[in-house]
Amino acid sequence: MSLVVVAECVAEPGQEDRLRTALEALIEPSLEEPGCLAYRPYADPNNPGHMVVxxxxxxxxxxxxxxxxxxxxxxxxxxxxxxxxxxxxxRLLMAARPPG
Incomplete structure (x- = not known):
């Protein structure tokens, strides 16, 4: 059973771009790691300083x-x-397997 991690980040004012860059830089190397099934950062469209991975x-x-x-x-x-x-x-465990 897989483990899902949700990480919420809030940037200091003026540091939004640095936050986005730091999280985006983790995508490729994380996806190359054994055991990584998905790695996606998301930005709040109404608050660019608030991101979730x-x-x-x-x-x-x-x-x-x-x-x-x-x-x-x-x-x-x-x-x-x-x-x-x-x-x-x-850290979340899938409660039920998706159909299929």
């Missing part, structure tokens, strides 16, 4: 490995400078 992992171990990668460590350094508040992270 939705990622899906095969299991908690794959997610744990993700947190130790060089690209995530670099992103954390950038996020420490641009976020207005700590990132809110939720």
């Amino acid at each position: 939705v990622a899906e992992w095969t299991d908690p171990e794959a997610l744990a490995r993700h947190g130790t990668t060089p690209h995530v460590r670099h992103a954390r350094q950038v996020l420490d400078l641009v976020l207005a508040e700590p990132m809110a992270v939720r």
